[in-house]
Amino acid sequence: MNDSYELLDSGAFQKLERFGKVVLSRPCAQAVWRQTLPTLDWQRATASFFRDGGNQWRGRDRLPETWNIEVDGTRFLLSSTDFGHLGIFPEQRDQWQRIREVCQTFAKKHGRPARVLNLFAYSGGSTLAAARAGAEVCHVDASKGMVDWARKNASLNQLDDKPVRWIVDDVTKFLERELRREKTYDLVILDPPSYGRGAKGEIFKIETDLPKLLTLIGKLMPSDPLGVLLSCHTPELTPISLHHLLWQQLGSRGRLDHGEMQLRGTSQVLPVPSGSFCWWLGE
Numbered sequence: 001m002n003d004s005y006e007l008l009d010s011g012a013f014q015k016l017e018r019f020g021k022v023v024l025s026r027p028c029a030q031a032v033w034r035q036t037l038p039t040l041d042w043q044r045a046t047a048s049f050f051r052d053g054g055n056q057w058r059g060r061d062r063l064p065e066t067w068n069i070e071v072d073g074t075r076f077l078l079s080s081t082d083f084g085h086l087g088i089f090p091e092q093r094d095q096w097q098r099i100r101e102v103c104q105t106f107a108k109k110h111g112r113p114a115r116v117l118n119l120f121a122y123s124g125g126s127t128l129a130a131a132r133a134g135a136e137v138c139h140v141d142a143s144k145g146m147v148d149w150a151r152k153n154a155s156l157n158q159l160d161d162k163p164v165r166w167i168v169d170d171v172t173k174f175l176e177r178e179l180r181r182e183k184t185y186d187l188v189i190l191d192p193p194s195y196g197r198g199a200k201g202e203i204f205k206i207e208t209d210l211p212k213l214l215t216l217i218g219k220l221m222p223s224d225p226l227g228v229l230l231s232c233h234t235p236e237l238t239p240i241s242l243h244h245l246l247w248q249q250l251g252s253r254g255r256l257d258h259g260e261m262q263l264r265g266t267s268q269v270l271p272v273p274s275g276s277f278c279w280w281l282g283e
């Protein structure tokens, strides 16, 4: 069996996914349809995660402590967390592909690497995509544990010697500091949570704090920016909501492209919508 990612089935508010040799069933609020595979296939999952009655795993002892998978040429270190996350959001894979493309095109056009800022950077999927495409990356996350995880992913992909700054900080505080230092970034990527906490417990609420963040980001961009990629999993923030936010904050001088992120398997498997994205690309 190969070490790739694959959505196997979904339905009845659950998703069944293969991460290399490991098959997991986990909750999926958007899967309002019925399951396609027989119940036996679901029961054969290596482990299952439930939220009813508090977060809990069944069969967690059957999972390796850590294991690796490869998604479109990038390797990821996985491990089961108490929150049901594994260290990867595979629905981002189309965005990672596009990050690589826009960074490569930028370097060809400008004769220098793009300067990329990755906020709420988690285990670093977008950082790895940009670094693979030769960009200079600044990776920011409030959790030291997640920054360490992202650094391990960089090592796993032989990207240790690439120009990546690893920052453990609250996103808003970091942006304010970069503004005072008069830094600019060609491409800003952000995947904010609905609710989060900064490195010193600063509270982040997407509905009130995201517009403020985008204003700061606008000030950190050069006069000819490459763009902004905004994504999230907050149900109220649909692709059109993200479009309107970016359009109002960054203006109509760029091209906007929005859509739903999706988990995918083979062509017979129904894709699962998993959050929203919007690109704003400067002209």
Ligand SMILES: C[S@@+](CC[C@H](N)C(=O)[O-])C[C@H]1O[C@@H](n2cnc3c(N)ncnc32)[C@H](O)[C@@H]1O
Pocket (backbone or CB within 6 Å): 120, 121, 122, 123, 140, 141, 142, 143, 146, 169, 170, 171, 172, 191, 192, 193, 194, 195, 196, 197, 198, 199, 202, 203, 204, 231, 232, 233, 234
């Ligand atoms: C990738 S985002 C959210 C992923 C996905 N969009 C979701 O909603 O589940 C989560 C990351 O943001 C980080 N984070 C949360 N609040 C933060 C803050 N105020 N400043 C910096 N990072 C923060 C967390 O440590 C975590 O790694």
